[in-house]
Amino acid sequence: MADAVHGSQTRYWxxxxxxxxxxxxxxxxxxxxxxxxxxxxxxxxxxxEELVQKHKQNIDGFLDAKLGNIRMLAxxxxxxxxxxxxxxxxxxxxxxxxHEPVFVDLGVIDESGTQAAYAGPFLLGHADYSDAxxxxxxxxREYFISDVFPGLRGFxxxxxxxxxxxxxxxxxxxxxxxxxxxxxxxxDLRNSHTGSAFILNRAGEFQIKPPVDLMPDRExxxxxxxxxxxxxxxxxxxxxxxQAGRRNIYLATALKGGSWRLVYQQEANEAFxxxxxxxxxxxxxxxxxxxxxxxxxxxxxxxxVSAISExxxxxxxxxxxxxxxxxxxxxxxxxxxxxxxxxxxxAIMVEEAGWIGDILEDDDWGTPENLQEFQRAxxxxxxxxxxxxxxxxxxxxxxxxTDERTQEVDPRALVEETVAVSAQRAKYxxxxxxxxxxxxxxxxxxxxxxxxxxxLNLINNxxxxxxxxxxTLEIAVKHLDDDLWIHVSDSGPGxxxxxxxxxxxxxxxxxxxxxxxxxxxxxCYGIVTRMGGEIDASSEIGSGTEFRIRLPIEREExxxxxxxxxxxxxxxxx
Amino acid sequence: xxxxxxxxxxVDDERAFVDVLCNRFTRKGLAVTKAxxxxxxxxxxxxxxxxxxxxxxxxxxxxGIEVLKIFKKMLPSMAVIMLTGHGSERAARAGIEEGAxxxxxxxxxxxxxxxxxQETVSREERSA
Numbered sequence: 045m046a047d048a049v050h051g052s053q054t055r056y057w058x059x060x061x062x063x064x065x066x067x068x069x070x071x072x073x074x075x076x077x078x079x080x081x082x083x084x085x086x087x088x089x090x091x092x093e094e095l096v097q098k099h100k101q102n103i104d105g106f107l108d109a110k111l112g113n114i115r116m117l118a119x120x121x122x123x124x125x126x127x128x129x130x131x132x133x134x135x136x137x138x139x140x141x142x143h144e145p146v147f148v149d150l151g152v153i154d155e156s157g158t159q160a161a162y163a164g165p166f167l168l169g170h171a172d173y174s175d176a177x178x179x180x181x182x183x184x185r186e187y188f189i190s191d192v193f194p195g196l197r198g199f200x201x202x203x204x205x206x207x208x209x210x211x212x213x214x215x216x217x218x219x220x221x222x223x224x225x226x227x228x229x230x231x232d233l234r235n236s237h238t239g240s241a242f243i244l245n246r247a248g249e250f251q252i253k254p255p256v257d258l259m260p261d262r263e264x265x266x267x268x269x270x271x272x273x274x275x276x277x278x279x280x281x282x283x284x285x286x287q288a289g290r291r292n293i294y295l296a297t298a299l300k301g302g303s304w305r306l307v308y309q310q311e312a313n314e315a316f317x318x319x320x321x322x323x324x325x326x327x328x329x330x331x332x333x334x335x336x337x338x339x340x341x342x343x344x345x346x347x348x349v350s351a352i353s354e355x356x357x358x359x360x361x362x363x364x365x366x367x368x369x370x371x372x373x374x375x376x377x378x379x380x381x382x383x384x385x386x387x388x389x390x391a392i393m394v395e396e397a398g399w400i401g402d403i404l405e406d407d408d409w410g411t412p413e414n415l416q417e418f419q420r421a422x423x424x425x426x427x428x429x430x431x432x433x434x435x436x437x438x439x440x441x442x443x444x445x446t447d448e449r450t451q452e453v454d455p456r457a458l459v460e461e462t463v464a465v466s467a468q469r470a471k472y473x474x475x476x477x478x479x480x481x482x483x484x485x486x487x488x489x490x491x492x493x494x495x496x497x498x499x500l501n502l503i504n505n506x507x508x509x510x511x512x513x514x515x516t517l518e519i520a521v522k523h524l525d526d527d528l529w530i531h532v533s534d535s536g537p538g539x540x541x542x543x544x545x546x547x548x549x550x551x552x553x554x555x556x557x558x559x560x561x562x563x564x565x566x567x568c569y570g571i572v573t574r575m576g577g578e579i580d581a582s583s584e585i586g587s588g589t590e591f592r593i594r595l596p597i598e599r600e601e602x603x604x605x606x607x608x609x610x611x612x613x614x615x616x617x618x
Numbered sequence: 619x620x621x622x623x624x625x626x627x628x629v630d631d632e633r634a635f636v637d638v639l640c641n642r643f644t645r646k647g648l649a650v651t652k653a654x655x656x657x658x659x660x661x662x663x664x665x666x667x668x669x670x671x672x673x674x675x676x677x678x679x680x681x682g683i684e685v686l687k688i689f690k691k692m693l694p695s696m697a698v699i700m701l702t703g704h705g706s707e708r709a710a711r712a713g714i715e716e717g718a719x720x721x722x723x724x725x726x727x728x729x730x731x732x733x734x735x736q737e738t739v740s741r742e743e744r745s746a
Contacts (some may be wrong), residue, residue, distance in 0.1 A: 384703045387703060387724045387725045388632045388635060388724075390725055391632075391635055391724060391725045391726075391727075392632070392634045392635045392638060394725070394727055395635065395638040395639060395642065395727070395728055396634075396638050398638075398642060398727070398728050398729075399638050399641055399642050402641075402642055402645055421638070424634055424638070427634075428634065
């Protein structure tokens with residue numbers, strides 16, 4: 045039973061220590077990691093924002109520059125000059141020489157939408173653009189940059205158109221921008237494995253497409269476009285999980301005066317890779333720390349509980365010692381007081397006897413007065429003798445008062461009950477317990493709990509001695525003359541001869557510190573002898589040990605009969 | 619002075635003890651007076667002188683040492699022999715300091731007491 049309590053106490057302490065160490069660890073970790081994540085994400089996002097901003101500037105700058113080229117061209121030369129194809133071709137070559145083949149071709153279109161001159165690789169001479177939306181747009185403004193469209197040539201491209209006036213009539217100078225070059229510019233934004241950029245117009249049509257596997261879903265695009273960036277310089281940052289279950293970060297900003305959107309996307313894992321690896325290391329560290337705490341908790345828990353139970357046992361031992369000492373002291377005091385008391389009646393008896401002796405020294409000791417004196421003296425002796433008896437009864441009754449109430453105890457029932465109580469423990473200790481009873485055992489008047497205590501003590505000692513190999517334990521009860529005999533024999537390692545003499549001494553134990561108080565057998569001894577019985581032990585190393593208890597069946601009834609004055613003839617006196 | 623019987627005062631609250639001792643001392647030729655308490659002894663001392671006193675230290679009505687002090691004031695010449703229980707030697711020595719002549723430990727018998735008395739008286743006579 046002590047083991048179960050021990051076990052649950054250990055669990056309690058272990059859990060307590062785990063809770064006390066792991067909880068703050070977790071709390072602090074969570075808070076710190078959260079702060080760190082926020083800080084890092086901010087930093088990473090800012091970095092990306094700067095990146096996107098730079099590219100926005102690059103792209104817008106590119107567009108502005110190209111536009112500038114064409115405007116310059118349109119304002120430097122007249123319609124008449126430029127409509128000459130040779131001239132136009134030369135101008136195109138100039139542009140291409142300076143700016144590399146960003147410019148694919150040049151076209152001069154009159155106000156009716158007919159291309160008056162064309163310089164470039166395609167056969168687009170005299171094409172009619174009157175229905176083209178770009179033409180219609182271009183005619184309405186000073187300059188116009190179109191969306192990407194396939195056009196007459198069937199290739200995706202976009203154009204820069206500048207409107208000029210000649211002789212009062214508008215005409216368009218148009219340049220086509222090489223999409224590949226433009227694409228490279230945008231692609232340049234890719235600085236990582238999972239990052240990619242693309243451009244949308246306001247209607248959601250891709251100008252520059254993202255790689256297929258990284259294509260965001262329609263819904264999200266609508267969302268991106270729907271929310272309007274009031275300030276064209278603003279970069280909007282959002283995070284979304286795409287159809288493939290990946291979490292991505294998106295940065296969107298306006299291009300080309302707001303008619304396009306540059307969107308940069310990157311997998312969140314990559315964008316926050318630094319944080320993730322730091323986070324994982326931290327979590328691992330926290331986990332290990334947690335493990336360490338748990339391990340320490342187990343160790344400490346066990347240590348604490350065993351330290352506590354050791355301390356408890358020591359305290360118990362000490363208080364038991366104190367009880368015993370106290371008892372001894374009070375009995376001693378009482379004995380001393382009683383001895384003092386007895387001195388007087390004894391002295392008187394001695395003196396009266398001496399007085400009789402004095403008288404007998406006379407020759408005429410037989411006088412009637414002397415005979416009367418003899419009678420008186422002898423009576424006095426008896427009186428004082430009785431007084432002595434009363435005084436010793438006091439001590440005896442005090443000694444008996446520390447016993448518990450007595451009752452008729454059936455030895456068979458006593459042994460069977462005690463064996464039943466120990467059965468579980470015996471089973472656990474691999475000890476086979478058996479009992480042997482003589483038939484017709486008498487009952488004995490005794491304190492049941494004290495006898496149980498004695499028997500239990502002997503059984504537990506035997507079980508401890510036979511741990512862990514086990515063995516046999518037999519309890520036999522016999523009736524011999526006026527005595528009840530109880531034999532407790534085990535098949536344990538035995539008790540060495542040197543120790544046999546001392547086993548009933550108080551505080552004598554061969555068990556390690558904290559395991560035994562050494563009081564068990566001395567208490568048994570006290571109980572048995574108080575009952576008027578005896579207890580002894582015999583043992584053989586390697587064979588086993590046998591304890592024998594003799595209990596007198598008839599106990600002397602000597603409770604306070606202080607009124608007795610007639611001593612002679614009452615019989616039954618020891 | 620020699621030949622006069624020794625005047626003995628017996629003080630002890632154990633009556634039977636005092637009585638039997640008185641009988642025995644009287645038979646030996648001493649002039650014995652009995653007192654069963656400290657108070658009674660002091661009363662007696664007002665009326666009579668004694669040579670020796672046997673005084674029990676533990677008595678009901680008065681502490682033996684107190685009685686001793688009073689005796690010493692009333693009749694310094696009386697030699698007081700204290701009777702103490704076993705284990706009370708300290709009290710006995712306190713008594714010696716207060717002027718008691720000697721002490722005996724109970725249980726002690728008549729013969730011892732007689733010898734002690736005779737020894738005490740002869741020493742006194744020598745010093746007188």
